Amino acid sequence: MAAPELPEHWFRRELGRLVSILSRRFGFHRMELCEDAAQTALLQATQSWPSGLPEDPGAWLYRVAHNHVLDELRREKRDERYLAEVHVGYAEQEVQDDVLRLLFVCADPAIPPESQLVLALKTLCGFSTGEIALRLFQSEDAVHKRLQRARSRLRGHAEVQALDPARVPGVLQMLYLLFNEGYSSAQPDRLIRRELCDEALRLALMLREDPAGGLPETDALLSLMCFHAARFDARVDGTGGLLLLEEQDRSRWDGELVRRGLDHLVRSARGEAPSRYHAEAGVAAEHCLAPSYAETNWEEIVRLYEVLERIAPSPLHVLNRAIALAEWKGPEAGLAALEALEVPGWLLGYYLWDATLGELHRRLGDRDRALAHTRRALAAAPTNPEKVLLERRLRKIADS
């Protein structure tokens, strides 16, 4: 009698699928109603299924949610035409298309990127407002407001942009943000973060299968994601402490993901111009393919950061380039690159800026400056593991 266990994340996936397929059927301007319906159907399932799983759970959910939407519309006494057509089809292919379509709807250029991310997390990935707030370091109220503004925009302008190729860059950007949230945010729960990365990877793979979405940039982004994901678990030691790239046990990197990263990188090498994803995937590839930290091709990494600076200028790329330069040509070269930079105010208060300066001065034997910068970095470090790492480094300098 007892129903079997469901696959991990099954409810979350189903929610995204249901909202997508229902929104397409009833109109994206009714997305909120479709979300409610999907939520209701899943909630029913939690109680009904334990006494016996339906033959086709996906179809069951769809039927319940679909009826819920119809009930609501009937109550509103409008849109009679929808009442006549009752679909119960649940073809996998169609659903996949719908999830992708909704991703494009979320990528509305009139909605700020952070709000697009919130909308995608809520609607496609099935995170609650509270969970999103926790992940993005925003208050629940702020997340709620973002959602409402984004939805009210969609209510007015939702029907036209199904798989508009012009929105692919926005979709890629959203997936990139989603992945980064998982990969490098200070969210302490590693399982939650891993989930975000997997979700971004899954959606990017889906985008790649689409004629409009299968651009060279999509492969480049996938490559970047695979290379980073390969190192996900090796970045922490047994007690959750952060490990620097040079300290990581390279045998713990996921070889299968590295191979997939390479495969996408090769496929991305077509088209007119490289994107920032190409350059970043290139850097990640150099790290993943180097047999050891010492044998890393720093010259190539310096070149890739120069490319990145041209495509998407940011002083952070200069900072990264300086680190690579220091490994390639020595700490003086690294410092010179940083000194040549016109440093914006926000960067001066950024802990990695001081951490880098501290480390370069340490290598040059300038103990006082090394101490001063590392202390400032420690004071500004946002998370506990990073503080621990910097304290470790501070002791090393003090003992030298």
Place this chain on the structure above:
Amino acid sequence: MMFLFLYRASADPREQPSPAAMQAGYAQWKSWMGKYAKEILAQPPPRTGPKPGGAAAVCRGGQVTDGPYVEGKEIVGGWSFIETDSLAHAIEIAKEVPMFPSVEIRELTTF
């Protein structure tokens, strides 16, 4: 004794469980239903109605009171029919109902 369990949840959309919570809830329902397979009736009993003057209680967050049964902005999320030898046993079962913050217990009678 036969009881109706009425499950209520907050109507606030911001307090809706996330899919992850619902998936966990599915597992909890499964084990709850397994544990009380004897007491939970698989089918709604025919010809039943509320027993006049019968036992009634509400179990909210582990606290059992005799009312109020509904707090502002609660919606009914489901129900079960339970057969036990006492109200106390029914309350024990109600306390372990997953996901819903509030369970209203009503004694039923057959007619």
